[in-house]
Amino acid sequence: MDKLLFGDNQFFGVNHMSEEKARMQAIRFQDIRAVFDVLDAAYAEGIKTFMCTTHDRVAEICEHVRTNSQNYSGFQFYPCMPYAHKYANAATEDGMIGAIRRFTPQTGLLNAAIRGGVSLATKDIEGITTLLIDAEMTMFHGLITPVIFLQNVVTDLLLGLGLKRAFRTFADHVRDRYQAEPGFITMNLPMLLDALEEVGVENPIVSSSINKIGFRMSGGIEAYERALRERRFRAVAMSVFASGAIPAKEALSWVCSHPNIESIVFGASSRSNIRSTRQLVDDYWHKSRTPR
Amino acid sequence: MVRIAIVGLGKMGLSHLSMIRVHPDVQVAGICDTSKYLVDMLGKNTGLTAFTDFETMLQKVNPDAVIIATPSRFHADQVRTAIEHGQHVFCEKPLSLNYLDAVSLASLAERKGLTNQVGYHYRFVGAFQEVKRLLEQGAIGTVNHVLAEAYGPVVLRPKGTSWRTHKEEGGGCLYDYAAHPVNLLNWYFGMPDQVSGAVIDSVFSKDTDDEVYGTFRYVNGPSAQLSVNWSDESCRKMTVKITAWGTAGRIYADRQECQVYLRDTGHAPSGYVKGWNIRYTTELTKPVWFYLRGEEYSAQLDYFVRCIGSNESTNINSFASAAETDRVLAMLLSDAQQETAPTESTREPVKSALFRR
Numbered sequence: 001m002d003k004l005l006f007g008d009n010q011f012f013g014v015n016h017m018s019e020e021k022a023r024m025q026a027i028r029f030q031d032i033r034a035v036f037d038v039l040d041a042a043y044a045e046g047i048k049t050f051m052c053t054t055h056d057r058v059a060e061i062c063e064h065v066r067t068n069s070q071n072y073s074g075f076q077f078y079p080c081m082p083y084a085h086k087y088a089n090a091a092t093e094d095g096m097i098g099a100i101r102r103f104t105p106q107t108g109l110l111n112a113a114i115r116g117g118v119s120l121a122t123k124d125i126e127g128i129t130t131l132l133i134d135a136e137m138t139m140f141h142g143l144i145t146p147v148i149f150l151q152n153v154v155t156d157l158l159l160g161l162g163l164k165r166a167f168r169t170f171a172d173h174v175r176d177r178y179q180a181e182p183g184f185i186t187m188n189l190p191m192l193l194d195a196l197e198e199v200g201v202e203n204p205i206v207s208s209s210i211n212k213i214g215f216r217m218s219g220g221i222e223a224y225e226r227a228l229r230e231r232r233f234r235a236v237a238m239s240v241f242a243s244g245a246i247p248a249k250e251a252l253s254w255v256c257s258h259p260n261i262e263s264i265v266f267g268a269s270s271r272s273n274i275r276s277t278r279q280l281v282d283d284y285w286h287k288s289r290t291p292r
Numbered sequence: 293m294v295r296i297a298i299v300g301l302g303k304m305g306l307s308h309l310s311m312i313r314v315h316p317d318v319q320v321a322g323i324c325d326t327s328k329y330l331v332d333m334l335g336k337n338t339g340l341t342a343f344t345d346f347e348t349m350l351q352k353v354n355p356d357a358v359i360i361a362t363p364s365r366f367h368a369d370q371v372r373t374a375i376e377h378g379q380h381v382f383c384e385k386p387l388s389l390n391y392l393d394a395v396s397l398a399s400l401a402e403r404k405g406l407t408n409q410v411g412y413h414y415r416f417v418g419a420f421q422e423v424k425r426l427l428e429q430g431a432i433g434t435v436n437h438v439l440a441e442a443y444g445p446v447v448l449r450p451k452g453t454s455w456r457t458h459k460e461e462g463g464g465c466l467y468d469y470a471a472h473p474v475n476l477l478n479w480y481f482g483m484p485d486q487v488s489g490a491v492i493d494s495v496f497s498k499d500t501d502d503e504v505y506g507t508f509r510y511v512n513g514p515s516a517q518l519s520v521n522w523s524d525e526s527c528r529k530m531t532v533k534i535t536a537w538g539t540a541g542r543i544y545a546d547r548q549e550c551q552v553y554l555r556d557t558g559h560a561p562s563g564y565v566k567g568w569n570i571r572y573t574t575e576l577t578k579p580v581w582f583y584l585r586g587e588e589y590s591a592q593l594d595y596f597v598r599c600i601g602s603n604e605s606t607n608i609n610s611f612a613s614a615a616e617t618d619r620v621l622a623m624l625l626s627d628a629q630q631e632t633a634p635t636e637s638t639r640e641p642v643k644s645a646l647f648r649r
Binding site: 018157159187 | 302303306307309311313314333334337338339340451452453454455528529531547548549572573574575577579580581582584
């Protein structure tokens with residue numbers, strides 16, 4: 001994985017700090033060409049991995065990259081699925097089971113099981129998981145997707161419920177069908193690492209909030225630091241600026257000083273911000289990894 | 293260790309189950325839903341003891357406490373059953389579709405000395421807690437007006453088969469959305485003495501309401517306006533906002549931040565200055581043991597578990613306070629039914645001495 005991955009929150013009106021800012025960003029990126037411009041700026045700065053939700057608008061970005069592939073040599077996507085609001089809204093309209101049925105085929109074993117009210121035990125988790133992965137991956141056909149992530153709201157829901165087998169199913173399907181590495185986004189890193197180990201997902205790619213103030217690091221900042229030192233996994237740090245609560249230099253120097261962080265995912269809306277983040281990371285990363 | 297059973301495994305129930313199952317002081321004693329498939333699947337894959345009948349579950353596993361997250365019309369009966377079994381209860385909002393039921397449940401729980409809480413999670417959001425703290429300190433002086441809003445993209449077409457799309461089951465914008473800002477107003481200012489100008493209308497829904505507006509008056513207190521619409525696609529997700537104007541400043545808060553403007557009165561609360569003050573969620577939010585969809589959802593469940601341990605009787609979001617919210621929703625409904633559609637004739641404005649300060 002590259003040192004820096006480009007995130008997509010800024011493009012879709014997601015801002016954990018301010019609804020006003022979120023709206024301003026949604027307005028700014030309403031025209032998809034404004035998104036392309038920022039992605040091009042990131043590409044020009046050497047940031048060629050786009051870690052993105054399987055939002056409807058990402059399908060437009062995928063199409064753009066496919067059509068103009070000559071300009072995007074080496075550009076890769078790390079899809080993060082599912083786009084949860086789509087399923088949450090379906091559940092509000094038709095209930096949980098109604099939502100599952102809406103997104104799964106109307107025939108076959110799974111449908112019969114739901115109608116019959118008898119679970120197929122592990123089989124239906126496999127069925128639902130693989131069907132949903134395939135549906136979400138359609139938009140990325142013909143593109144490079146070396147890592148496929150499960151979004152935190154689903155990872156953490158399954159983690160809490162104890163449906164750990166689904167992690168293994170996700171990992172196996174992503175490897176077998178897409179020749180990609182499975183990744184997991186979580187707000188509960190220490191707990192997730194235990195669960196992944198239990199179901200035999202080895203040396204997993206895990207993306208979680210890692211920031212100096214411990215924001216959204218459930219389990220506590222010490223447990224995260226211990227995990228980084230002692231556990232075998234490939235860490236992707238997100239929320240490194242804690243939604244802007246930590247100044248850039250301070251945030252990045254803290255993150256870069258930690259061992260075993262393979263990548264940092266960040267969002268930015270201008271080339272100058274992208275560049276300054278890249279320069280700071282280059283600088284701190286190099287310093288912290290040079291033997292003294 | 294508190295043994296908790298949970299009934300109703302829809303969106304809220306599953307998320308409560310997920311959070312509570314990994315709470316260090318909780319053991320999940322049983323899960324229950326009318327969808328046989330769902331409980332069977334969860335039972336087979338997680339080892340939790342699954343039921344399709346609520347009373348059977350209570351009898352078989354005899355939990356210490358129950359989380360009730362069924363469709364709203366079932367709340368009152370299930371809460372009563374659980375309390376009569378001697379169980380502490382956390383119930384999703386609204387507590388009841390009939391506020392008199394809610395009042396009687398509150399006194400029943402109190403008589404039995406059982407912890408009782410309703411899932412108004414906005415009272416656990418750091419920014420709204422900061423508003424409460426500032427109002428109690430009189431930071432913006434005498435409050436003269438409040439705007440309580442909630443918007444979101446829930447119903448954007450006249451379709452749907454779940455209970456949430458049916459009025460008689462407690463579906464609709466009034467119970468699902470408006471309950472939240474109403475609950476915050478009650479927390480800040482108590483019961484309104486008068487509700488008027490209520491509008492409870494459909495935008496898209498066939499069987500229920502999608503927008504709720506109204507004016508509240510408090511004797512010796514502010515006036516408030518409620519503006520709620522769950523058919524607003526311009527919001528990415530549910531957005532609740534409170535704005536309060538006072539003689540010494542203004543407070544604005546949503547889930548993300550609290551913006552406070554203070555006039556120069558020399559009485560700014562500690563850490564605040566005259567002019568603009570912004571407090572973000574990053575500094576207002578306390579960490580939780582497990583994060584699923586917002587710290588407030590975890591925090592309210594943790595609070596419930598701790599209240600059980602401490603025999604706290606005047607807890608946040610008690611049944612008694614939720615009953616007041618149900619009562620305001622009933623006042624809105626009753627006023628909306630009396631309000632007549634506008635006509636050409638204009639009415640003379642009526643001035644009431646009641647509300648003069």
